[in-house]
Amino acid sequence: MTQDIPGTIMFDGTQAQKGFALNRMCFSFNSAENRAAFVRDEDAYCRKFGLTDEQRVAVRSRSVLAMIEAGGNVYYLAKLAGIFGLNVQDIGAQQAGTSVDAFKAKLAAAGAADVASGVRDRATARACESRHPHTGGQ
Amino acid sequence: MARIIGGIASTHVPAIGKAIAEKKHNDPYWRPFFKGFDYVHYWLAREKPDVAVIFYNDHGLNFFLDKLPTFAVGAASEYRNEDEGWGIPVARSVPGDPDLSWHLINALVADEFDITMCQDMLIDHAVTIPMTLMWPGERWPVKIVPISINTVQHPLPSLARCLRLGCSVGRALETYARDLRVLVVATGGLSHQLDGKRAGFINKDFDQLCLDKIVNDPEALTRYSTHDWVELAGAQGVEFLNWMAMRGALTGRVTQVHRNYHIPISNTAAATIVLENASTAARHAA
Numbered sequence: 001m002t003q004d005i006p007g008t009i010m011f012d013g014t015q016a017q018k019g020f021a022l023n024r025m026c027f028s029f030n031s032a033e034n035r036a037a038f039v040r041d042e043d044a045y046c047r048k049f050g051l052t053d054e055q056r057v058a059v060r061s062r063s064v065l066a067m068i069e070a071g072g073n074v075y076y077l078a079k080l081a082g083i084f085g086l087n088v089q090d091i092g093a094q095q096a097g098t099s100v101d102a103f104k105a106k107l108a109a110a111g112a113a114d115v116a117s118g119v120r121d122r123a124t125a126r127a128c129e130s131r132h133p134h135t136g137g138q
Numbered sequence: 139m140a141r142i143i144g145g146i147a148s149t150h151v152p153a154i155g156k157a158i159a160e161k162k163h164n165d166p167y168w169r170p171f172f173k174g175f176d177y178v179h180y181w182l183a184r185e186k187p188d189v190a191v192i193f194y195n196d197h198g199l200n201f202f203l204d205k206l207p208t209f210a211v212g213a214a215s216e217y218r219n220e221d222e223g224w225g226i227p228v229a230r231s232v233p234g235d236p237d238l239s240w241h242l243i244n245a246l247v248a249d250e251f252d253i254t255m256c257q258d259m260l261i262d263h264a265v266t267i268p269m270t271l272m273w274p275g276e277r278w279p280v281k282i283v284p285i286s287i288n289t290v291q292h293p294l295p296s297l298a299r300c301l302r303l304g305c306s307v308g309r310a311l312e313t314y315a316r317d318l319r320v321l322v323v324a325t326g327g328l329s330h331q332l333d334g335k336r337a338g339f340i341n342k343d344f345d346q347l348c349l350d351k352i353v354n355d356p357e358a359l360t361r362y363s364t365h366d367w368v369e370l371a372g373a374q375g376v377e378f379l380n381w382m383a384m385r386g387a388l389t390g391r392v393t394q395v396h397r398n399y400h401i402p403i404s405n406t407a408a409a410t411i412v413l414e415n416a417s418t419a420a421r422h423a424a
Contacts, residue, residue: 002365005368005369007334007339008333008335008373010292013292023203024203027202030198074333075332083223088153088405091332092338095333095335096337107338107340111342111402111407113342
């Protein structure tokens with residue numbers, strides 16, 4: 001799969017292979033006992049799951065972008081983020097490189113965009129639809 | 139015979155679970171979303187489904203990436219929720235309907251959908267939050283058949299394939315001998331992206347197109363590739379696959395009776411729709 005959408009890394013076979021150890025560790029955080037074990041001794045816990053050096057550095061730095069680069073999947077990384085009391089808006093802001101308030105304001109602004117008339121939406125919708133006329137099902 | 143009464147689609151953002159636990163329904167941030175369920179409650183009280191077939195995606199509770207089915211059908215007598223590590227309360231269990239599950243499994247495989255069969259299956263927030271939104275009371279008055287679609291690890295099934303999966307489920311429901319009123323549910327969406335520098339991406343225009351097309355012309359949406367969908371709806375906007383399957387299962391004449399759309403709930407454009415399905419038999423009788 002091509003990775004050509006700006007700011008987006010598709011979680012495909014390449015990423016899935018690369019991130020397996022990191023995602024497996026994060027999957028273990030469904031258990032409160034495992035979350036506590038991670039907090040008690042992060043190094044030992046990461047070693048137990050065989051994280052690569054890149055993944056270990058990414059986890060140590062708490063950088064979500066670096067974890068994704070290292071093959072992490074966001075649904076699994078969110079379980080790790082939860083240990084630090086961070087939700088998806090916190091990690092969204094971190095990745096987008098803004099404050100959480102600015103991140104939330106941008107989302108609210110997306111909602112405030114006018115749809116009352118529907119005119120602009122329909123025009124854009126037609127533009128979206130005409131992107132792939134050759135595969136149309138009509 | 140079983141009768142498909144209609145479909146409901148709802149966002150399943152984990153933050154909704156926290157908001158419910160903290161009783162934030164009338165908080166200014168949450169009210170535009172929760173009030174969209176008033177009509178849903180009225181409609182469900184009137185229509186009284188016996189069973190709900192729920193298309194959803196697991197987020198790493200029941201399935202890990204070691205063995206990840208594209209389509210998995212639950213065949214348990216009870217479905218439990220567990221700690222997902224997201225900090226939302228663990229929900230109560232939901233009763234299953236194994237006899238209906240096996241009917242659907244047999245029909246799907248006969249129809250060449252090589253699904254995974256799950257006699258033991260945990261359900262995550264993608265099932266329990268919409269259940270709580272639809273039936274906020276002390277008990278859930280339906281049995282469920284959960285059907286999980288992979289929206290996590292590419293390659294994902296195509297929009298067309300999910301629509302066909304739903305069609306197959308719909309045809310199977312229509313031949314089910316028990317006299318049941320069946321609701322079909324889809325969870326997830328609409329546009330959102332949680333990962334990468336593009337986190338926070340929302341596309342209101344594309345969402346409006348999807349909300350329009352899903353009612354009367356779902357086939358038109360099958361022209362989009364997965365790649366297109368990630369670009370237009372965000373990396374997690376691919377949860378719309380569940381909506382396609384739900385719509386496919388509505389085999390009769392479909393009418394939208396309710397729609398609510400609100401941005402933002404957490405990082406997501408939240409949408410709720412109710413579709414009525416006039417059965418083929420009713421259509422013939424008319």
